[in-house]
Amino acid sequence: MLAWTARTDPDALExxxxxxxxxxxxxxxxxxxxxxTALERLAEAEALILRSHVDELVDFLDDDAxxxxxxxLLATISHAYPEEIAPASDELLALSADxxxxxxxxxxxxxxxxxxxxxxxxxxxxxLRAELAAAERDPERxxxxxxxxxxxxxxxxxxxxxxxxxxxLAEGExxxxxxxxxxGVVLSFVGSIGVAHPETVVPELSRLTALxxxxxxxxxxxxxxxxxxxxxxxxxxxxxxxDDIVARFDGASEDLQFDVVTALGKVAAADPEAAPRIVxxxxxxxxxDTADDGAAGGDAADQGLFGLAGSGQDAxxxxxxxxxxxxxxxxxxxxxxxxxxxxxxxxxxxDDIRASLADENLSSEAAEALGAVGxxxxxxxxPAVAGLHELLAEGPYWGRRAAASALGKxxxxxxxxxxxxxxxxxxxxxxxxxxxxxxAAEALGxxATADPDVSARVRDEIQxxxxxxxxxVRSAALDAFGQLAAAxxxxxxxxxxxxxxxxxxxxxxxRSSAAKGLGTVGAAHPRLTATAVEALESRFECDExxxxxxxSIAEALRALAGTHSDTVTVSDAELQRVVDADVNLVVE
Numbered sequence: 001m002l003a004w005t006a007r008t009d010p011d012a013l014e015x016x017x018x019x020x021x022x023x024x025x026x027x028x029x030x031x032x033x034x035x036x037t038a039l040e041r042l043a044e045a046e047a048l049i050l051r052s053h054v055d056e057l058v059d060f061l062d063d064d065a066x067x068x069x070x071x072x073l074l075a076t077i078s079h080a081y082p083e084e085i086a087p088a089s090d091e092l093l094a095l096s097a098d099x100x101x102x103x104x105x106x107x108x109x110x111x112x113x114x115x116x117x118x119x120x121x122x123x124x125x126x127x128l129r130a131e132l133a134a135a136e137r138d139p140e141r142x143x144x145x146x147x148x149x150x151x152x153x154x155x156x157x158x159x160x161x162x163x164x165x166x167x168x169l170a171e172g173e174x175x176x177x178x179x180x181x182x183x184g185v186v187l188s189f190v191g192s193i194g195v196a197h198p199e200t201v202v203p204e205l206s207r208l209t210a211l212x213x214x215x216x217x218x219x220x221x222x223x224x225x226x227x228x229x230x231x232x233x234x235x236x237x238x239x240x241x242x243d244d245i246v247a248r249f250d251g252a253s254e255d256l257q258f259d260v261v262t263a264l265g266k267v268a269a270a271d272p273e274a275a276p277r278i279v280x281x282x283x284x285x286x287x288x289d290t291a292d293d294g295a296a297g298g299d300a301a302d303q304g305l306f307g308l309a310g311s312g313q314d315a316x317x318x319x320x321x322x323x324x325x326x327x328x329x330x331x332x333x334x335x336x337x338x339x340x341x342x343x344x345x346x347x348x349x350x351d352d353i354r355a356s357l358a359d360e361n362l363s364s365e366a367a368e369a370l371g372a373v374g375x376x377x378x379x380x381x382x383p384a385v386a387g388l389h390e391l392l393a394e395g396p397y398w399g400r401r402a403a404a405s406a407l408g409k410x411x412x413x414x415x416x417x418x419x420x421x422x423x424x425x426x427x428x429x430x431x432x433x434x435x436x437x438x439x440a441a442e443a444l445g446x447x448a449t450a451d452p453d454v455s456a457r458v459r460d461e462i463q464x465x466x467x468x469x470x471x472x473v474r475s476a477a478l479d480a481f482g483q484l485a486a487a488x489x490x491x492x493x494x495x496x497x498x499x500x501x502x503x504x505x506x507x508x509x510x511r512s513s514a515a516k517g518l519g520t521v522g523a524a525h526p527r528l529t530a531t532a533v534e535a536l537e538s539r540f541e542c543d544e545x546x547x548x549x550x551x552s553i554a555e556a557l558r559a560l561a562g563t564h565s566d567t568v569t570v571s572d573a574e575l576q577r578v579v580d581a582d583v584n585l586v587v588e
């Protein structure tokens with residue numbers, strides 16, 4: 001109850017945290033465990049609340065009764081504040097070598113600290129490899145593998161060894177693992193490392209391709225995903241595996257079919273040579289209402305759908321219909337990815353994309369695909385602009401959101417479309433759904449980059465969104481301000497204060513958007529460069545700031561240093577160090 005109150009009432013937060021910390025040092029194990037759980041939940045939403053207690057948590061490491069809880073709480077905030085946790089790294093390493101201590105939770109904070117402490121990387125890797133070999137449960141193996149993956153991204157020289165270690169785990173015999181979840185998840189980390197450092201994974205592609213035939217569906221799915229991700233940076237290397245990826249579609253479960261479609265979209269977006277064939281294949285699957293029969297029937301039986309009201313045939317039909325339009329959604333998403341870089345290759349399927357606007361199940365994905373194509377070739381989506389306009393006005397919220405985004409992209413490429421849609425996009429700034437408000441602001445910002453006159457026209461309409469209750473809307477508004485300001489100096493001078501204020505927003509994503517906007521303003525308008533740099537450097541030096549936000553600020557300062565080197569006082573080495581330490585294994 002206290003944790004819930006603290007999350008809904010900021011004024012109660014500090015008092016609650018102090019009360020919970022006061023109950024950590026108690027002999028009642030149930031009370032202590034409950035206090036730890038509450039603190040973890042609060043810190044997952046707002047890591048700042050534990051920052052002032054780091055020294056206290058480090059002191060707890062010497063207490064047998066409190067050690068495990070202290071490590072757990074340090075791990076919870078280590079991703080936001082690795083430098084704050086760094087002083088405890090030597091003690092954590094020593095504990096990991098103590099056979100009388102449960103070290104299962106120690107790799108997580110140590111792995112994060114290693115991103116900012118190069119001197120402990122070798123010791124941490126040695127620990128992680130030992131822990132990975134000894135781990136008996138899926139969550140442990142996945143956590144350790146994830147930590148190894150982040151280190152491999154931050155330290156390329158360690159990547160070949162990490163890739164070999166993860167592939168060996170993924171290749172393990174199925175009967176050696178309980179549920180095989182870890183083998184599939186671990187394999188996806190290999191794909192993430194391959195995106196950051198393809199030279200370390202490409203030599204192992206034969207091992208990765210071999211896992212397409214693994215007995216476990218999760219492993220096959222992760223192998224498809226990893227190959228698709230690697231194709232985004234090394235398409236030619238993945239091209240020989242294209243037939244193997246396509247072959248995984250027939251007779252597969254719908255989840256694996258979706259993964260195949262996503263991977264093919266990534267391959268086609270990066271590989272013009274393979275794109276026409278891939279689009280033709282996707283087109284066949286889009287129109288083939290029998291392609292998923294085997295998977296649907298098998299899953300229906302496995303899930304007991306025959307026991308539901310109605311005949312077995314009805315159950316199969318309902319499941320099949322759902323699977324088919326979900327598959328079509330995935331194909332439209334693949335078209336959007338392809339259209340952004342190679343719009344011409346989608347000419348044979350444009351009729352299908354435009355027709356899908358009229359299907360409520362597909363309208364959102366169709367709009368996204370049209371926006372991707374129209375951003376490069378507005379003439380090819382001209383016949384669909386009326387449909388997008390109608391979807392913006394009358395569609396469900398997910399359709400309005402997608403239509404706003406699409407019209408922003410098309411409008412930025414075609415002034416005539418921009419003239420048609422700016423007023424309607426402005427009206428959507430007051431939409432009852434926050435995602436639509438955010439998309440409308442983003443769309444207007446995009447159009448303004450191509451038409452400076454739009455900046456002055458819409459800035460006053462966007463300004464109230466800076467104070468919106470939803471952080472996604474505030475973030476989108478600040479992103480739009482950065483775009484509007486780059487296009488128009490008068491707008492820049494009007495919104496720079498809002499961008500500065502955004503650096504202190506309670507939400508880290510909003511602060512990152514503000515940093516990006518200030519970097520854009522400072523680069524575009526020399527009169528405001530000093531103002532932008534001062535605000536960014538002040539927040540960069542703030543020891544309460546999250547690593548992810550500091551990385552965004554560092555990116556903005558590096559961009560400004562490239563054009564106004566005399567204004568940035570933080571060294572490029574320090575900025576690069578922070579950028580490199582912010583590792584995210586998730587690949588879009």
